Amino acid sequence: MAKSGDMPQHGGPEVFFDDLNTNRDVQFHADWTDTLQKLWDTAYTELKEARRDRDQLECQSGRSLMTFLNLKLEQFRDQHICEGFKFQIKGDTGGA
Amino acid sequence: MAAPNQDPIPLNPIEAKANFEADLPVVLKGRPLEETAWMRLDDLTLIVPLVGIADGAQPDFYFLRLNFGYYRDWPPSAIFVNPRTRAFKDGDDNTWLPKIEGCPEIAVHVNFQGSGQLICCSNTLEFYKVKHSVEAKHVWDAKSQNFAATINAVQRALRSPFYKGRQA
Numbered sequence: 001m002a003k004s005g006d007m008p009q010h011g012g013p014e015v016f017f018d019d020l021n022t023n024r025d026v027q028f029h030a031d032w033t034d035t036l037q038k039l040w041d042t043a044y045t046e047l048k049e050a051r052r053d054r055d056q057l058e059c060q061s062g063r064s065l066m067t068f069l070n071l072k073l074e075q076f077r078d079q080h081i082c083e084g085f086k087f088q089i090k091g092d093t094g095g096a
Numbered sequence: 097m098a099a100p101n102q103d104p105i106p107l108n109p110i111e112a113k114a115n116f117e118a119d120l121p122v123v124l125k126g127r128p129l130e131e132t133a134w135m136r137l138d139d140l141t142l143i144v145p146l147v148g149i150a151d152g153a154q155p156d157f158y159f160l161r162l163n164f165g166y167y168r169d170w171p172p173s174a175i176f177v178n179p180r181t182r183a184f185k186d187g188d189d190n191t192w193l194p195k196i197e198g199c200p201e202i203a204v205h206v207n208f209q210g211s212g213q214l215i216c217c218s219n220t221l222e223f224y225k226v227k228h229s230v231e232a233k234h235v236w237d238a239k240s241q242n243f244a245a246t247i248n249a250v251q252r253a254l255r256s257p258f259y260k261g262r263q264a
Binding site for chain 1: 122203215228241248
């Protein structure tokens with residue numbers, strides 16, 4: 001049985017990125033051996049945007065993924081770091 | 097374009113309205129405004145209901161009033177308001193302000209240095225009007241941000257462990 005997020009016609013899961021700087025989002029098929037960094041880079045390409053210094057990658061829960069960027073997607077799945085393959089790009093702000 | 101230590105300059109209202117209306121469908125992800133709880137008060141003013149959740153407490157509802165008179169060279173004006181008056185009066189309306197303590201990205205001041213309410217966050221116009229210090233990477237960037245960044249930053253703080261309930 002395929003796991004949640006599997007897309008049998010592709011062989012790899014579909015991943016979703018939401019840019020909280022703009023509310024623009026993209027989804028595309030990934031390979032299990034893709035790293036989070038590679039997927040994040042692809043998301044910018046799909047969004048037709050460039051990475052900004054302030055940007056950080058998170059799960060939709062808000063958990064930071066900045067220390068997991070070298071993980072392959074299959075490792076990310078197996079370690080249960082977040083539920084599913086829905087990510088968000090958060091731009092941190094100054095203030096306080 | 098936004099820059100530290102500069103006085104923000106309002107746009108021609110026609111241009112500001114066009115900028116706001118160009119971004120509105122993007123921020124709403126294609127949903128009609130009528131299907132949301134957002135309220136458009138006039139050409140340049142929007143009220144967005146937000147929810148704060150303190151640890152173990154019932155949700156608190158807030159109303160963020162955004163004005164787009166300087167948008168998008170500068171971020172929208174953003175203040176919390178009393179939903180009945182759609183304005184904020186120091187003293188009478190402090191219950192409509194959230195208490196956010198210790199958050200490195202945002203704070204809410206009832207009256208900042210005598211200049212009124214300040215949501216101290218680099219995604220609000222007031223932050224630049226009071227000439228708050230800011231790192232270059234945090235300066236509002238009209239090319240890569242729209243007013244979703246403002247709403248999301250405030251909403252995020254209201255859902256964070258730094259949120260401690262109402263100010264009064």
